[in-house]
Amino acid sequence: MPPVWQTLTLRPRTQEFQAPEMNFDPLLLIYVLPLLAIWANSVVRSRRNSSKALAVLDDNRQAGLIEPASLHPVVDPALCLGCGACVYACPEKKILGIIDGKAALIEPTMCVGHGACATACPTDAITLVFGTETRGVDIPLLSPDFETNVPGMFIAGELGGMGLIKNAIEQGRQAIVAIANKARQLPGGDGVLDVLIVGCGPAGIAASLGAIERKLSFVTVDQSTLGGTVAHFPRGKLVMTAPATLPMIGEVRFREVSKEELLGFWEDVLGRTGLQPRFEEQVASISKVDNHFEVVTSKATFRAKTVLLAIGRRGTPRPLGVPGEELGKVVYRLIDPEQYAGKRVLVVGGGDSALEAACRIAEQPGTQVAISYRGKSYSRARAKNRDRLQELAQEGRIRELLDSTVERIDPQAVALQWKSEPMTLENDDVIVCAGGLLPTAFLNSIGIRMETKFGTV
Numbered sequence: 395m396p397p398v399w400q401t402l403t404l405r406p407r408t409q410e411f412q413a414p415e416m417n418f419d420p421l422l423l424i425y426v427l428p429l430l431a432i433w434a435n436s437v438v439r440s441r442r443n444s445s446k447a448l449a450v451l452d453d454n455r456q457a458g459l460i461e462p463a464s465l466h467p468v469v470d471p472a473l474c475l476g477c478g479a480c481v482y483a484c485p486e487k488k489i490l491g492i493i494d495g496k497a498a499l500i501e502p503t504m505c506v507g508h509g510a511c512a513t514a515c516p517t518d519a520i521t522l523v524f525g526t527e528t529r530g531v532d533i534p535l536l537s538p539d540f541e542t543n544v545p546g547m548f549i550a551g552e553l554g555g556m557g558l559i560k561n562a563i564e565q566g567r568q569a570i571v572a573i574a575n576k577a578r579q580l581p582g583g584d585g586v587l588d589v590l591i592v593g594c595g596p597a598g599i600a601a602s603l604g605a606i607e608r609k610l611s612f613v614t615v616d617q618s619t620l621g622g623t624v625a626h627f628p629r630g631k632l633v634m635t636a637p638a639t640l641p642m643i644g645e646v647r648f649r650e651v652s653k654e655e656l657l658g659f660w661e662d663v664l665g666r667t668g669l670q671p672r673f674e675e676q677v678a679s680i681s682k683v684d685n686h687f688e689v690v691t692s693k694a695t696f697r698a699k700t701v702l703l704a705i706g707r708r709g710t711p712r713p714l715g716v717p718g719e720e721l722g723k724v725v726y727r728l729i730d731p732e733q734y735a736g737k738r739v740l741v742v743g744g745g746d747s748a749l750e751a752a753c754r755i756a757e758q759p760g761t762q763v764a765i766s767y768r769g770k771s772y773s774r775a776r777a778k779n780r781d782r783l784q785e786l787a788q789e790g791r792i793r794e795l796l797d798s799t800v801e802r803i804d805p806q807a808v809a810l811q812w813k814s815e816p817m818t819l820e821n822d823d824v825i826v827c828a829g830g831l832l833p834t835a836f837l838n839s840i841g842i843r844m845e846t847k848f849g850t851v
């Protein structure tokens with residue numbers, strides 16, 4: 395038997411390989427060229443958007459504005475397709491962006507936890523979480539009935555962790571049902587309320603209406619005005635809210651309303667139901683005395699079987715603590731710049747809200763605006779606000795008083811120390827933007843147990 399290789403014969407090549415004939419039809423260009431143009435355009439556009447989004451994120455990082463207030467999205471880059479569905483779904487707009495083909499939270503401090511991004515994501519790449527690895531968010535531990543570890547003390551609305559108006563309404567409505575059951579079992583007494591409701595935002599309003607419906611004895615107090623956080627939104631701000639059911643009123647079918655329309659609606663609800671909250675009254679302390687809660691406000695002391703905290707998470711504006719701060723001309727938020735036309739205004743603070751307030755007021759006709767900040771530079775503000783302030787300062791429309799502190803506020807003037815020298819400014823209005831005091835210390839003082847979440851659900 396010969397070896398196998400000897401049995402193999404090489405056959406002569408009978409035919410040369412011939413490439414198939416390619417007949418290029420120039421008419422194809424009519425289809426290909428526009429497609430190429432569309433593709434090139436989309437590449438250029440997405441690169442441009444990516445670098446814009448990165449610039450916004452970098453600016454926020456430099457200003458230290460990287461910690462969201464509460465519930466916010468975290469994107470899993472392995473699952474994200476970069477389709478942008480989340481960017482377009484966000485009702486607040488421009489909170490998310492696409493950087494290098496992946497979604498990113500580029501305006502962390504402006505996220506209010508709508509969660510529309512997570513719903514819109516086709517690959518489930520977005521998870522909604524509380525806090526971040528570096529900044530924990532304290533969430534009170536609640537029973538399914540919204541009761542805290544302090545028996546008889548309930549929490550509803552954003553303070554419990556879930557943001558949004560519809561959630562606050564729903565929780566206020568449910569909490570009052572549990573409160574009514576509890577109050578029925580607890581001993582009463584002369585002048586002892588069934589429930590004291592703290593806060594008159596959406597959660598507090600819904601709970602108060604539920605209390606009327608269930609014939610509970612109750613008082614609702616708010617340190618500010620009707621409507622909660624929404625009342626402090628800038629004029630004309632659009633509020634997105636899904637349908638919700640209010641006790642005594644029924645289903646409320648707002649989708650997109652202006653802040654003013656929503657506040658008008660709440661006013662109408664008060665008129666129709668006879669609800670009479672006590673405004674401009676801050677709850678300072680809550681303690682257990684005998685079998686009841688003793689609630690001390692800035693105007694009175696109440697006794698109640700149960701307490702519902704519907705105080706949100708936005709905190710109380712940080713005061714300056716100087717004489718004259720109680721004057722009516724001192725406010726803690728800019729709501730309507732136009733009201734300051736022709737006025738002499740001092741803005742106090744060096745963060746974004748202070749710089750934005752100063753710039754927006756300076757754009758009104760006839761204003762004289764000064765900004766006082768104790769730091770030597772505005773290191774905690776976004777570059778676009780710092781740049782705008784510089785422009786207006788150079789045009790002589792804003793007077794910058796860096797390295798200054800307010801000493802006293804008088805009806806027609808403000809006394810300051812500027813670079814260690816005393817100075818007096820003639821003044822009609824003061825806007826203090828010195829940040830807020832979160833309710834954590836208040837909750838601790840009551841003994842409410844909380845869990846600190848570091849970027850977890």
Ligand SMILES: Cc1cc2nc3c(=O)[nH]c(=O)nc-3n(C[C@H](O)[C@H](O)[C@H](O)COP(=O)(O)OP(=O)(O)OC[C@H]3O[C@@H](n4cnc5c(N)ncnc54)[C@H](O)[C@@H]3O)c2cc1C
Pocket residue numbers: 485506550551552553556557558559560562592593594595596597598615616617618619620621622623624632633634635675676677678704705706707708709710
């Ligand atoms: C900029 C921004 C935009 C938003 N946009 C939307 C949106 O479009 N759609 C949406 O659904 N949600 C939006 N939200 C979130 C929404 O405003 C809140 O989730 C909602 O207001 C929570 O309602 P709440 O009743 O729990 O608390 P809040 O509305 O915060 O009300 C709490 C009330 O408690 C009072 N209070 C606090 N402490 C005390 C005290 N010690 N004594 C007495 N009273 C006290 C406060 O004065 C306040 O009136 C937005 C939030 C922000 C900041």
